[in-house]
Amino acid sequence: MMYGKASPRRSDFGKIFVFFILVLVISTTVFVKNYFFNGSNSLKKPNKPPSSANATLNNNRSESLDQLNPTRTSAGPIKVVYELPEKQPVVYITIDDGWYPNEEVIKLMQQYHLPITTFLIEQAAQKHPDFWHEFVKSGGHIEDHTFSHPYLTHLSPTDQKNQISQPIDYLRQFGSPPNELRPPYGDFNSEVGQAAHDSGIKYIVMWDAEMEYSRFTTRSGLGLKAGDIILLHWVPGLDQELIKLLNIIQKQNLGIADLTQALTGEPLTISWIKASIPAPKPTPTMSTSTTTSGNPKTPGTSNTHRTSNTSGTSNTPGASNTPGASNTPGASNTPESPDTWGA
Numbered sequence: 001m002m003y004g005k006a007s008p009r010r011s012d013f014g015k016i017f018v019f020f021i022l023v024l025v026i027s028t029t030v031f032v033k034n035y036f037f038n039g040s041n042s043l044k045k046p047n048k049p050p051s052s053a054n055a056t057l058n059n060n061r062s063e064s065l066d067q068l069n070p071t072r073t074s075a076g077p078i079k080v081v082y083e084l085p086e087k088q089p090v091v092y093i094t095i096d097d098g099w100y101p102n103e104e105v106i107k108l109m110q111q112y113h114l115p116i117t118t119f120l121i122e123q124a125a126q127k128h129p130d131f132w133h134e135f136v137k138s139g140g141h142i143e144d145h146t147f148s149h150p151y152l153t154h155l156s157p158t159d160q161k162n163q164i165s166q167p168i169d170y171l172r173q174f175g176s177p178p179n180e181l182r183p184p185y186g187d188f189n190s191e192v193g194q195a196a197h198d199s200g201i202k203y204i205v206m207w208d209a210e211m212e213y214s215r216f217t218t219r220s221g222l223g224l225k226a227g228d229i230i231l232l233h234w235v236p237g238l239d240q241e242l243i244k245l246l247n248i249i250q251k252q253n254l255g256i257a258d259l260t261q262a263l264t265g266e267p268l269t270i271s272w273i274k275a276s277i278p279a280p281k282p283t284p285t286m287s288t289s290t291t292t293s294g295n296p297k298t299p300g301t302s303n304t305h306r307t308s309n310t311s312g313t314s315n316t317p318g319a320s321n322t323p324g325a326s327n328t329p330g331a332s333n334t335p336e337s338p339d340t341w342g343a
Contacts, residue, residue, distance in 0.1 A: 075193025075204055078181075081263070082219070083208045086226040090257035090270055091249060092117070093242075094207065095232045096145060096182060098124035101131040104239035104280065109138040112246070113271045115258035118234070119145035119182035119205070122167035129173070136174045141260050143180040144168060144201065152183050152192045160192055165199035180205045180260070203263055207231035211245045224252050229259065243277050250276060 073080050084092065095105075098120040109116060118135065120142055125132055132142060146152070146163040155163065168177050179202045183192060188204060196204065208219040210231040218224065232241060249256060250273035257268045 072188075074190075075188050075196070076190035077197040078193040078201060078204050080188070080193075080204045080206060081229070082206045083229055084227045084262050088255075088257065088268060088270070089226045089253065090255040090262075090268065091209075091224065091226065091228045091230055092259040092262065093230050093232070093245070093256055094119060094182070094205070094259065095234055095238070097121055097149070098132075098145075098234050099127075100234045100236055100238070101128045101135075102234065102236075102238045103131075105242060106131075106134055106138050108239060108242060108246075109135075109140060112273060113139060113269075114246075114256055115139050115141070115261075115269065115271060117141045117143055117180070117205075117259045119143050119180075120167070120171065121145045121149050122147045122170050123149075124234075125167075125171065132174050141258070142171050142174045142178065143182065143205070143260075144171065144178040145182050146184055149184040151185060151187045152195075153187050153189050157191055157195055160195035161199055164196050164201065168199060179203070180263070182206070205229065205259070205263075211241050214241055214244060216245060216248055224248060224254065226254060240279060243279060246273050247276050249273060 073082075093114065093116045095116060095118045098118065105116075108114060116135075116139070118140060120132070125142075136142060144164060144167050147166045148163065150163060152160050152163060164181060171178050177200065179200060181196050181201045181203070182205050186206060193204065207229045209224060209228045210217055212231075212233075214237075216224070218228065230245065232238060232245070246256075255270035255272045257270050258266075260266075261268050
């Protein structure tokens with residue numbers, strides 16, 4: 001019998017044990033690094049959307065009622081607005097994105113003195129700057145919808161600020177620098193609010209009603225009411241959707257007011273639609289190259305039309321053949337003086 005040497009079986013067992021411990025240590029290190037820390041030893045943020053999330057919007061609508069979380073009424077130093085107090089019998093029309101400018105919308109704005117606010121993606125605005133100059137001359141306001149429409153909470157604070165502040169520099173050519181932000185997909189948190197504040201934004205403007213695929217719905221399901229902020233998108237056929245919305249507003253005896261005036265407490269200039277507007281024939285819409293980046297509808301949201309509200313079921317304008325308020329709308333240029341709503 002030999003003494004002082006390990007048996008071959010024990011030696012092999014020791015090597016296997018050491019190898020197992022080494023593999024375990026390496027695996028644990030990789031796991032911790034990938035799931036809890038980034039290269040700067042800070043907590044890792046959620047992964048950015050896949051590259052397909054930067055595909056063109058085409059005819060998709062990027063925001064909807066499905067995305068709202070009305071319990072979030074602040075974002076750090078920024079106030080979040082879903083609707084405004086019912087101090088005047090008015091509602092507010094907003095239109096998002098900007099990929100498909102529509103001259104018929106401009107004609108409606110001019111004919112009925114409509115104070116519409118649009119939240120523009122800078123990449124979309126760059127395609128048709130002449131149209132947006134005309135939009136502002138027709139009484140519209142242009143506000144911030146980021147540079148390329150990402151999920152802002154998936155970005156670093158630096159990238160958040162770049163997405164918000166860069167369009168402000170570009171959009172100032174159309175008038176006053178934007179100070180209202182509509183976050184893409186309604187996606188925001190306190191970090192986004194801080195980035196917006198640092199960029200000069202005063203309000204994050206959400207919505208509580210929408211005209212989507214020619215159907216009107218509200219967050220409450222109780223129909224259109226004073227103070228509602230209504231969402232539409234610059235998609236083909238927007239002019240027809242807008243006419244249907246105007247007829248719904250007219251039947252509720254409500255006016256259309258300027259969102260920016262309401263937020264800042266300025267005297268309101270209100271547009272009143274006096275009679276039902278006949279539906280026009282479909283008209284062509286400016287298109288944008290499909291290579292332009294943008295984002296599809298939020299993953300997980302439904303495109304199914306909601307049936308919670310019945311006020312929008314009257315999609316056929318009234319039988320009148322005379323356009324309502326085709327001249328200067330009654331009292332549309334008479335300022336009223338509400339208290340400061342957005343202060």
